[in-house]
Amino acid sequence: MALAVGMRVLTRALLRPWARGLRAAPGRTGPAAGGGDGVRCFRSPRVLVEPDPAAGVAVVKMRNPPVNSLSLEFLTELLISLEKLENDKTFHGIIITSDCPGIFSAGLDLTEMCGRDPEHYAEYWKAVQEMWLRFYLSNLVVIAAINGISPAGGCLLSLTCDYRVLANNPKYAIGLNETLLGIVAPFWFKDTLVNTIGHRSAERALQLGLLFPPAEALRVGVVDQVVPEDQVQSTARSVMAQWLDIPDHARQLTKILMRKPTADRLLTERDADIENFVRFICKDSIQKSLHAYLEKLKQKKG
Numbered sequence: 001m002a003l004a005v006g007m008r009v010l011t012r013a014l015l016r017p018w019a020r021g022l023r024a025a026p027g028r029t030g031p032a033a034g035g036g037d038g039v040r041c042f043r044s045p046r047v048l049v050e051p052d053p054a055a056g057v058a059v060v061k062m063r064n065p066p067v068n069s070l071s072l073e074f075l076t077e078l079l080i081s082l083e084k085l086e087n088d089k090t091f092h093g094i095i096i097t098s099d100c101p102g103i104f105s106a107g108l109d110l111t112e113m114c115g116r117d118p119e120h121y122a123e124y125w126k127a128v129q130e131m132w133l134r135f136y137l138s139n140l141v142v143i144a145a146i147n148g149i150s151p152a153g154g155c156l157l158s159l160t161c162d163y164r165v166l167a168n169n170p171k172y173a174i175g176l177n178e179t180l181l182g183i184v185a186p187f188w189f190k191d192t193l194v195n196t197i198g199h200r201s202a203e204r205a206l207q208l209g210l211l212f213p214p215a216e217a218l219r220v221g222v223v224d225q226v227v228p229e230d231q232v233q234s235t236a237r238s239v240m241a242q243w244l245d246i247p248d249h250a251r252q253l254t255k256i257l258m259r260k261p262t263a264d265r266l267l268t269e270r271d272a273d274i275e276n277f278v279r280f281i282c283k284d285s286i287q288k289s290l291h292a293y294l295e296k297l298k299q300k301k302g
């Protein structure tokens, strides 16, 4: 228990000033109707939290249209929602899913990594680290109900969860495809994938930038279950019930035992990781290929 408490204190201490600022800002987030049972539902512009107090579960819906790209503001709102749910003893589990049809998350927001200054890149990368640390080490059971395509950072977010349910739609693919963009998945992205699918499969997937369609994602283990699209949410709910049947303290400590060494690696190298990222992303060649990639996305429309 002391270990679990220690981890929570540590991760809380890591909450960035940008998050503190936003938390204090009136009107950005706030209590909304949560029923007459005293349970509060928190909303923010990009995150919709639907609480089910009786089950001890909240559904966190990402709604940062058009593609749920993980912008600085969106990451901040996600983290604040997570923290509020963790601090509310009513909740033992969350289901993270998308409110954008066909897209779970398009990953990191490319516009946060293009044509900005080094200070911005550093701030953005710290927020991405924070998202990973907080979700990966959350004391809650976290289940991803993946109802859309989930490349790169979207896949990373799913990989922080305890269980992944993917909709069986051939258009939905999931994977760390960074090499296809000419960028390198950082060591903690890699570690998370290795922990999920094993070294050999991760090496192949990372070098080739593989985006796995549902059947392959299940075969390789990137997801735990593939179900018809209309059963993603209900499956996530029944899996959640099974996880919540386990005594919470034993499950939480086991989660920390399994994940702490991976998280510690980033915690001890956090500043160096930010410096590496800023150095890498500021390179002319990287900026050019990111610009070209964004242009290609825009031109796709015709």
Ligand SMILES: CCCCC/C=C\C/C=C\C=C\CC(=O)SCCNC(=O)CCNC(=O)[C@H](O)C(C)(C)COP(=O)(O)OP(=O)(O)OC[C@H]1O[C@@H](n2cnc3c(N)ncnc32)[C@H](O)[C@@H]1OP(=O)(O)O
Pocket: 066, 067, 069, 103, 105, 106, 107, 108, 109, 110, 111, 149, 151, 152, 153, 154, 178, 181, 183, 184, 185, 186, 276, 277, 280, 281, 294, 297, 298, 300, 301
């Ligand atoms: C050695 C040291 C190493 C140190 C570490 C260094 C580097 C690591 C750095 C970075 C790691 C990054 C990980 C990432 O997550 S990068 C992002 C990867 N994501 C993608 O490749 C997905 C790109 N998007 C798509 O493929 C499609 O948009 C998608 C299939 C998701 C949806 O297709 P759809 O046809 O529905 O929509 P579009 O018309 O393509 O897009 C609509 C709109 O949204 C914009 N957009 C799409 N994706 C992003 C994004 N990730 N970020 C920002 N904006 C995005 C797109 O440009 C369109 O904009 P507009 O034309 O409407 O203005």
